[in-house]
Amino acid sequence: MTSAINIKPATADLANLPVLEISNLAVAYRSHEGYQRVVHEVSLLVRPGEVVALVGESGSGKTTTAQAVIGLLAENGRLESGVVRLNGTDIPSWSQKQLDTIRGRKISLIPQDPTSSLNPVKTIGDQVAEVLQIHRQGGRAEIEARVIELLTRVGLSQPELRVRQYPHELSGGMRQRVLIAIAVALRPALIIADEPTSALDVTVQKRILDLIDELRREYGTAVLLVTHDLGVAADRANHIVVLKGGRIQEQGPTADVLASPRSEYTRKLLADAPSLGKTRAARARPLRIGGGDNAIVVENLVQDFPVGTRRDVFRAVDGVSFTVQRGTTHAIVGESGSGKTTTARSIVGFQKPTSGRILVDGIDVTTLRGESLRRFRKTVQLVYQNPFASLDPRQTVFQIVEEPLLNFDPLPREDRARKVHAILDRVGLPQSALARKPHALSGGQRQRVAIARALVLDPKVLVLDEAVSALDVTVQAQILALLDELQQALGLTYLFISHDLAVVRQISDTVSVLHNGRQVDSGHVEDVFLRPGSAYTRELISAIPGQLNANQH
Amino acid sequence: MTGLNTIGRSLLRDDADLLESASPKSERASSAAKWLNAGRYIQPGLVLAWFVMAVVVLWALFPQWFTSYSATVGVARQQLRPPSAEHWLGTDALGRDLLARIIYGAGNSLSGALVAVGVGLLVGTILGIVAGSARGRIDGAIMRGVDVLLSIPQLLLSLSIVILLGFGTVNAAIAVGITSIASFARLARSEVVRVRASDYVEAAFGSGGTFSRVLLRHILPNSLTSVIAFAALQLGWAILTISTLGFLGYGAPPPTPEWGLLIAEGRNYLARAWWLTTVPGVVVILVVLSANRISHSFGKART
Numbered sequence: 106m107t108s109a110i111n112i113k114p115a116t117a118d119l120a121n122l123p124v125l126e127i128s129n130l131a132v133a134y135r136s137h138e139g140y141q142r143v144v145h146e147v148s149l150l151v152r153p154g155e156v157v158a159l160v161g162e163s164g165s166g167k168t169t170t171a172q173a174v175i176g177l178l179a180e181n182g183r184l185e186s187g188v189v190r191l192n193g194t195d196i197p198s199w200s201q202k203q204l205d206t207i208r209g210r211k212i213s214l215i216p217q218d219p220t221s222s223l224n225p226v227k228t229i230g231d232q233v234a235e236v237l238q239i240h241r242q243g244g245r246a247e248i249e250a251r252v253i254e255l256l257t258r259v260g261l262s263q264p265e266l267r268v269r270q271y272p273h274e275l276s277g278g279m280r281q282r283v284l285i286a287i288a289v290a291l292r293p294a295l296i297i298a299d300e301p302t303s304a305l306d307v308t309v310q311k312r313i314l315d316l317i318d319e320l321r322r323e324y325g326t327a328v329l330l331v332t333h334d335l336g337v338a339a340d341r342a343n344h345i346v347v348l349k350g351g352r353i354q355e356q357g358p359t360a361d362v363l364a365s366p367r368s369e370y371t372r373k374l375l376a377d378a379p380s381l382g383k384t385r386a387a388r389a390r391p392l393r394i395g396g397g398d399n400a401i402v403v404e405n406l407v408q409d410f411p412v413g414t415r416r417d418v419f420r421a422v423d424g425v426s427f428t429v430q431r432g433t434t435h436a437i438v439g440e441s442g443s444g445k446t447t448t449a450r451s452i453v454g455f456q457k458p459t460s461g462r463i464l465v466d467g468i469d470v471t472t473l474r475g476e477s478l479r480r481f482r483k484t485v486q487l488v489y490q491n492p493f494a495s496l497d498p499r500q501t502v503f504q505i506v507e508e509p510l511l512n513f514d515p516l517p518r519e520d521r522a523r524k525v526h527a528i529l530d531r532v533g534l535p536q537s538a539l540a541r542k543p544h545a546l547s548g549g550q551r552q553r554v555a556i557a558r559a560l561v562l563d564p565k566v567l568v569l570d571e572a573v574s575a576l577d578v579t580v581q582a583q584i585l586a587l588l589d590e591l592q593q594a595l596g597l598t599y600l601f602i603s604h605d606l607a608v609v610r611q612i613s614d615t616v617s618v619l620h621n622g623r624q625v626d627s628g629h630v631e632d633v634f635l636r637p638g639s640a641y642t643r644e645l646i647s648a649i650p651g652q653l654n655a656n657q658h
Numbered sequence: 659m660t661g662l663n664t665i666g667r668s669l670l671r672d673d674a675d676l677l678e679s680a681s682p683k684s685e686r687a688s689s690a691a692k693w694l695n696a697g698r699y700i701q702p703g704l705v706l707a708w709f710v711m712a713v714v715v716l717w718a719l720f721p722q723w724f725t726s727y728s729a730t731v732g733v734a735r736q737q738l739r740p741p742s743a744e745h746w747l748g749t750d751a752l753g754r755d756l757l758a759r760i761i762y763g764a765g766n767s768l769s770g771a772l773v774a775v776g777v778g779l780l781v782g783t784i785l786g787i788v789a790g791s792a793r794g795r796i797d798g799a800i801m802r803g804v805d806v807l808l809s810i811p812q813l814l815l816s817l818s819i820v821i822l823l824g825f826g827t828v829n830a831a832i833a834v835g836i837t838s839i840a841s842f843a844r845l846a847r848s849e850v851v852r853v854r855a856s857d858y859v860e861a862a863f864g865s866g867g868t869f870s871r872v873l874l875r876h877i878l879p880n881s882l883t884s885v886i887a888f889a890a891l892q893l894g895w896a897i898l899t900i901s902t903l904g905f906l907g908y909g910a911p912p913p914t915p916e917w918g919l920l921i922a923e924g925r926n927y928l929a930r931a932w933w934l935t936t937v938p939g940v941v942v943i944l945v946v947l948s949a950n951r952i953s954h955s956f957g958k959a960r961t
Binding site for chain 2: 500
C-alpha cells in the first residue's frame with residue numbers, strides 16, 4: 106500500500122475511525138421564497154472498505170447529501186449546520202482551494218451520466234491523465250504508463266487505442282469505466298458513486314457494479330453509493346440509509362433493513378420495488394391457448410434504416426413475429442438498440458416496415474395511408490416514456506384529454522366534458538387537475554394524464570413505450586396497478602415495451618426478448634423466465650439487481 | 659399568396675384564442691404571486707427600458723403634449739441657437755426647435771419600425787412555418803430563396819428596394835422589413851422543426867389529429883414565443899436601419915422630422931452646433947438599447 110492513506114483490513118480499533126462521518130447535516134437551497142431546507146439532520150458513518158447506500162426517490166435529498174460531502178453543492182446551496190468529517194478532519198469549513206487538494210486524492214466522485222461527464226473535445230487519455238497531473242504524480246512518461254494501467258484495470262479492451270479516442274467513440278458502459286478509472290486513479294479513501302449505473306442497460310450495469318466491487322476489495326476504498334434502486338443497494342451495500350424528504354427514515358446493516366424494516370416508508374419501498382419474486386399470480390382468468398382471438402399479429406417484421414449517403418442500410422428489426430391475445434399483456438424486452446421501440450412504432454403506424462405484416466384488431470397496418478391511417482388511430486394508442494415531453498406545455502389537462510375527441514366524429518361540448526371527467530376519474534386524477542398545466546403536476550400525475558389521453562378514444566390496444574421507466578418506484582407501482590385495473594375493467598390489450606425484466610414479469614402474460622433486432626426468446630412469461638431458451642435471456646435475467654442477497658433470507 | 663394569407667390569419671386567430679382562453683384561477687393566483695416576487699427583484703435596467711419606450715410611444719401618439727413649437731416651421735432669427743431655457747435643445751439652421759423635431763420624429767421612426775418589423779414578422783414567419791412543416795422540396799426551395807436574401811448586404815438590398823419602390827417613409831420601412839424576412843424565416847423554421855420533433859406533436863398525430871389541426875394547436879403556439887422575442891429585438895434594429903436610410907437620404911424627404919434625417923441635417927453644422935447631431939443620435943441609441951433589453955426579458959421569461 107503506497108497510497109497516502111494507510112488502509113488496513115478493518116479491525117476492531119480501526120472500525121472506530123470512520124472514513125466519513127456526517128452528523129446532523131442540514132442543507133438549504135435559496136429560492137425566491139428564501140432559503141428552503143432540503144436535507145435535515147442527516148447522520149451517517151462510512152467505515153474503511155465499506156459500501157454504504159443512500160437510497161431514496163427523486164427529491165429525497167440523496168444527491169444533495171453526497172454533493173455536500175465533496176463540497177460541490179449547487180451555487181444556491183448552503184450548508185446550514187452539521188459536521189462532515191473525512192478521516193477525522195472537519196471539511197465544510199475548508200476553502201475551495203483546500204478542498205481541491207483532497208478531491209481526487211482522498212475522496213472522488215463517479216458521476217451519474219457518462220455521456221455528459223466527459224469532455225467531448227479531449228481524448229480519453231488526456232482526461233484520465235488530468236487528475237494525475239493536478240496532483241503531480243510524476244513525469245509525463247510515468248503518467249502515460251499509469252493511464253494505460255488504469256484503463257486496463259477497469260477492463261477496457263485495447264487501452265493503447267482508447268487513450269487516443271474521444272468520448273463519442275466509446276459506448277455508455279465504456280465511458281462509465283473511464284470515469285471509474287479517473288475516480289480510482291489516486292486510490293482515494295472514499296468514492297462517492299452518484300447513481301453510477303442508472304443510465305446504463307441492465308447487463309452493463311451488472312458489469313460496472315461488479316467492477317466497483319472488485320476495485321473496492323482490492324484497494325480497500327469505501328464507497329458511498331447513491332441510488333434509487335433498492336435492488337442495487339441490496340446487492341452491493343453493507344449498510345443502507347433510507348432517505349425521504351431530506352430526512353433519514355432508517356439505517357442499518359443491509360440484511361436487517363431488508364428483513365425487518367422498521368419504518369413504514371421502507372416497508373412501502375420494499376413492497377413497491379419490482380423484483381423477480383413477484384409474478385402475475387393475481388390473474389383470475391386463465392389464458393386461452395390457441396384461441397383465434399388475437400388483437401395483434403406481427404409476422405416477420407423487418408425494418409431497415411438508411412445509413413449515410415450510400416445505399417447502406419441498418420437493419421433495426423430483423424424478422425420479429427408474435428401474436429397477442431385480446432385482453433392480455435405482451436411485453437417486448439431488450440436493451441437499448443435492440444429494436445423494441447422501432448417495433449412498437451411500426452405497430453402504431455408511425456413508420457412503414459420494410460417488409461412483414463402487422464394486423465391490429467384485424468386491420469393490416471402496413472397498407473394504411475392518409476385518412477384510413479387517421480381512422481385507425483382510434484384503435485391503438487401509444488403512451489410515451491417521458492411524461493415531461495409528451496404533453497404540450499401550453500395546454501391545460503382538460504385540453505390535452507379533450508383533444509383526441511375533437512379529431513373524430515363531432516361530439517357536443519357537454520358530452521366531451523362528461524367523457525373527460527369520467528376518464529379522469531378512471532385514471533385516479535382529481536377533477537381539480539383539469540385546469541392545471543403539465544408543469545404544475547408531478548411525474549406520476551403527468552403519466553396519468555397521458556394514459557387518460559390515450560384512453561379517451563376507447564382504443565382496443567394500448568402500446569406502452571417504457572411508460573413507467575422514468576418514474577420513482579412507489580409511483581411506478583401505482584401506475585402499474587392502475588394499468589392492471591384498467592385492463593380488467595375495459596378489456597384492453599397491452600403491448601408493454603420495457604428494459605426492466607422485473608416489471609415485465611410482474612405485468613405481462615407473454616413476452617418477446619429482442620437482441621440486436623432479432624427475437625431470441627418468446628412465449629409465456631413464466632416459461633421464458635424459468636426456462637430461458639437463449640444465453641442472452643439468461644444473462645439478462647441474472648443481471649437483474651436484487652438477487653444476490655435474496656438467497657440469504 | 660392567398661393560401662399563405664389564410665394560414666397567417668388563422669395563425670393570428672389562434673393566438674387570440676390562446677390569449678382569451680381565460681387562464682384558470684389557480685394559474686392567475688400563481689402568476690399574481692410571481693408578480694409579487696418579481697417586485698422583490700426589481701431590475702432597474704428593465705424598468706428604465708420600459709420608461710424610455712413609454713416616453714417615446716407617448717411622443718409618437720401625442721407630440722403636442724410635450725412641446726408647443728412646430729416641428730416643421732422655423733422661427734425667424736432663431737437659427738442655430740444653443741440650448742437655452744426657451745429652446746431646451748437649441749434650434750437648427752432654419753430656426754426650428756430641435757426638441758420639437760425629435761418629439762414629432764418619434765411618430766415617423768416608430769411607425770416605420772413597426773411597419774418594417776410587421777413585414778418581416780408576417781412574411782418571414784409564414785415562410786419559415788411553411789418550410790418547417792412541409793419539409794422536403796418546398797422547404798428546400800423556400801430556404802434557398804432565404805439564403806439568397808441573406809447573401810446580399812442588407813443596406814444594399816434595402817437601398818435597391820427603395821429605388822424600386824420610390825422614396826418615402828413607408829417605402830423605406832417596407833425595404834427594411836424585406837431585409838429582415840430572411841432572419842425571421844430561419845428562426846421560425848428552426849423552432850417549427852424543433853417542436854415538430856417533440857413527443858407531444860407525435861402524440862397529437864397519434865390521436866388522429868390532421869396536419870392543419872396539429873399545426874394550429876401545437877406547433878404554432880409553441881414555436882411563436884421566440885419569434886415574438888426576436889421581433890422585439892428587431893424593433894430596435896429597424897429604428898436604427900430606418901435612421902440609416904434617412905441619413906443617406908433614402909427615407910422620409912425633408913422637412914419631415916425623422917431621426918436619421920435630423921442627424922444628417924445636423925452634420926453640416928457639427929463644428930458650430932454639435933447638439934444637432936448628438937442629441938438625436940443619443941435618442942436613437944437609447945431607444946435601440948431599451949428595445950433590446952425588453953426583448954431580452956421576453957426571451958428569459960420563456961425559459
